[in-house]
Amino acid sequence: MYAPERQQQILRLARDSGRVEVLSLAEEFQVTAETIRRDLKQLDRAGLVRRVHGGAIPAGRLDFEPDLAERESTAADEKDRIARAALAELPEGGTVLLDAGSTVARLAECVPLDRTLTVVTHALPAAFRLADHPGIALHLVGGRVRQRTRAAVDAWALGAYGQVRADVAFLGANGFSAAHGLTTPDLAEAAVKRAVIAAARRVVLLADSAKHGQEHFARFGDLADVDLLITDSGLGPEDAAALTAAGTDVVRA
Structure with missing residues (x-):
């Protein structure tokens, strides 16, 4: 699977579930965690997702708030x-x-x-x-x-x-x-x-x-x-x- 195709699927998953995790995405797409992080970085730069600890959320979630830990x-x-x-x-x-x-x-x-x-x-x-x-x-x-x-x-x-x-x-x-x-x-x-x-x-x-x-x-x-x-x-x-x-x-x- 080419990177743009994978990123489109990641974006769809993020919008459907409200959040995606690096490790679960790496397992699902059978790639390394670093590859997923690069995908999320590109999606973040495009304004489509916002990276958070361990994953990303859709950019439209302005009310998202991570817990203290x-x-x-x-x-x-x-x-x-x-x-x-x-x-x-x-x-x-x-x-x-x-x-x-x-x-x-x-x-x-x-x-x-x-x-x-x-x-x-x-x-x-x-x-x-x-x-x-x-x-x-x-x-x-x-x-x-x-x-x-x-x-x-x-x-x-x-x-x-x-x-x-x-x-x-x-x-x-x-x-x-x-x-x-x-x-x-x-x-x-x-x-x-x-x-x-x-x-x-x-x-x-x-x-x-x-x-x-x-x-x-x-x-x-x-x-x-x-x-x-x-x-x-x-x-x-x-x-x-x-x-x-x-x-x-x-x-x-």
Whole structure:
């Protein structure tokens, strides 16, 4: 079977079932997993599917949201590099807001033990990583906790962020682009992210390069709302230059 024929069948399977897996496709078509990954990459570039950990989903599924375990295992090396680069943005003795997100949680995990900060977060994974830190005055924002992300949302969370002002906010996103701004699948989480942006003097977006160009159901801001994007070297120099020209500084870790 030629590659275009196989890709057409993969696209049909993705649209029929809502998701396809690399290993099952390799078995079905009797090819290697790497061949399937190349097929999915081509379909992704054509805008027909969107690659996710272990497979792909149809491009029209703007509401798709991977669970926390899947997000934490996706692009792990890239997220670690981004988190280490973000340490340079921590203020000395200041106040920090930590958004929900697997990369932001990695930042929380690697805050040096000799650092003194006030941290406000609605994200349980970030709070868990900082709860025993000797230099952190930790404030946990309450609300309804979404099981998929372990993040508090709705009125309690929005009200809490409306009462604080921070030096810097570290933000997560499921997708970012100059054209569509900052997006995430859930409206309630989008509302909290907007509140986090509004509560900080400086906003730093932590997002791996696979999220560039992606768009999701709920839009919560423009790239102009972000002072600095820290991503990985998978974001090409031309794309980084375009984002910088749009007004957002870019660090490729």
